Amino acid sequence: MKKITLCATLIALFFMTSCQKENTQEESKAMSKEEKENWQTANLDAKFATSQKKVTAYLFSTNEMATLVKTPNIKEVRFLLGYADNTIQISIIGVDKSGKELGIVNPTVLKESNYQEKLSRLSALSISETEMRSPVVEEHLLLPKDALAGIEAWQEKLKSVSDLNAITSYEGSRFCYFSLEADVVAAMVDHEDIVNIGLFLGLNPKGKVTTILIGLDKNNAVKEFAQGITGGINIAVSIFDGVRPCPPYGSCKSH
Known part of the structure; x- marks a missing residue:
């Protein structure tokens, strides 16, 4: 009986370890000045591509993001870029209309090797045409x-290790952050059951790297629901x- 119990315990530990390898989240620390500076001069070579391919997304807690965008006078959120351990580091700050920093949120880094199945669901989804938006x-x-x-275009660039320095720069100067109005983030965190805002790197129509924000559920899958009487429309x-x-x-210069 003891041997059977021991074997069962070892098997359970094996599967737990396997699951952790498939879906790991690493805490991200506050970005340092050195990491920001390193990003400006980093050589985005094969070593970088190998490390960056392991990063699925940067997860920002909706609770923390809600607190950030509700801070008085915040008008814009900025996604700061840094570089450490051969990967891109990202932190989100909220700023007022003069650019003064009023708050910061750091992510956990999602590394899930089988995430493609979750991501492929995007091809079957639409957006709500009845929801009221500003x-x-x-x-x-x-x-x-x-x-x-x-997202897939960015992943292909990492596989081919081509033009990485060019697509992360504007006229020879590397991007240091991306930004959008705080109202957009406020609209994201207003939805129930969105646990994390997943920040994915992707390429825009001009072939330059950009940030793509997706509301995720507790399993870090794209948050969706069925709409219509028959529930046939996935949103x-x-x-x-x-x-x-x-x-x-x-x-x-301000960062």
Whole structure:
């Protein structure tokens, strides 16, 4: 009986370990000045591509993001870029209209080797045409299929290790952050059952790297629901872009 119990325990531990390998989340620390500076000069070579391919997404807690965007006077959120351990580091800050930093949120880094199945669901989803949105939120809304295409395009660049320095730069200057209005994030965190905002890197229609924000459920899958009497229309709850890169929008000197 003891041998059977021991074997059962070992088997359980084996499966637990296997699951952890498939779906791991690493805590991210606050980005240092050195990491920001390293990003500006990092050589995005094969070593970088190998490490970055292991990063599925950067997860930002909706509770923390809600607190951030409810901070008085925050007008814009910025996704700061850094570099450490051969991978891109990202932190989110909230700023007022003068660019003064009023709050920061750091992510956990999702590394899930079999995430493609969850991501492929985007091709079957649509967006709600009946939901009321403000003009600024509507402006940043991204079709699920376009989000998937952008994410897959970035992943292909990492596989081929081609043009990585060019697609992360504007006229020879590397992007230091992306930004969008705080109202967009506020709309994302307003939905129930969205546990994390997943920040995925992707390519925009111009072939440049950008940030793609997707509302995720407790299993880090795209949050969706069925709409209509028969429940035949699958809706993606929240998918947005972080469209404004710096440069050319804004100044890197303030960060």
